[in-house]
Amino acid sequence: MASKKHFSTGFSLVEVLVSVVVLGVGLLGAMSLLLASARTSSEAATFTAAVNLVRDLSEKARMNHAIAQRDDASNGYLVEGWTEGAAPGSMGLSCIASNVACDAAQLAAWDMREWQLRVAAALPDARASVCFDESPWSDAAGAYTWGCSGTGRSLVVKLGWTGRGADDADKPASPRLVMQMAPGQPQDGQHGS
Template sequence: MATSRQASAGFSLVEVLVSIVVLSVGLLGAIGMLLAAVRTGKEAATFAAAVNLVRDLSEKVRMNPGVAARKDAGNTYLVANWTADVGTGLAASGCTGVGTTCDPESLAAWDISEWQRRVAKALPGARLSVCFDDKPWNAAAGEYAWACSQSGRNVVVKLGWVPHAVAADARQEGQEGNQQRELPPRLVMQLVSE
């Protein structure tokens, strides 16, 4: 009887090792969930920043409707396939300062150049188009398209950026510039309708 008491009196080495393995798997799962939550939080913050940037441009466009409704080269709010690595294309003269006068076209050029600078700073690998487009959705591909129809009454902003996970992978592989051109727009919003 003494041997049966000793066998049931404590944990064996095998039981301790199994419990350590189970605990380790549980901790690894918890760490994986935490990393996914952090990554998702970063993406949500980036998307919120993009929405706020588009709202800001929308306010600027509403304040200058005479320029924004034009479908010619005088509408300096229109931007075709701009990427952050190209630069902001700053206007020659700013519309700030004491005694500075600005016509509506100069104000629009200054607004869009300042906005592009903020987009480049806030969004990794930013790409954008501001154009007239009556059909921004590509039904065949099931996603938004960068190409603009240049028709219709809708001025839309098409904004894209490289997700943090893709950017990190691209940095590791040395392909940072190529990633942004392959991705469809992540945010498409209408600015002005005539």
């Protein structure tokens, strides 16, 4: 009598468990990549909104350059250390109606108030400074700073907000965006273009 050997085809329970573990690890990796991608996309959208806000204010200041180039209290665009929780600038006149006559200083104050409201709505925990600064982009260590020298020809916007990522809590509270808004008056007898 001949013996017949039966070979089992299919998977054993151990093989199935190993494949489930490998699949689970792969799915967890894919989920973490998806979450990191969503966080990065959200932060990029916030940064784009900040750049657009600064660009908008810069265009308004360039249209009202007689006020924006002044380095004194009559410059309604100057604000230091404004935070989202603080009240925006004084309401003054609403300069958008066709029958309202705003002078340049009133227009600057109105522009800044409207801009601060838009910044507060668009950026989480927003902070802003608009000031004249000789070296606005970094300190000796290469980091952005909130402080303004109050001198120089560059009217700059320093804008910061709280990031949505978990690692943002460890970062120092420094501006995330620093951009020149408009050139100021010439200093030391120089002539601007």
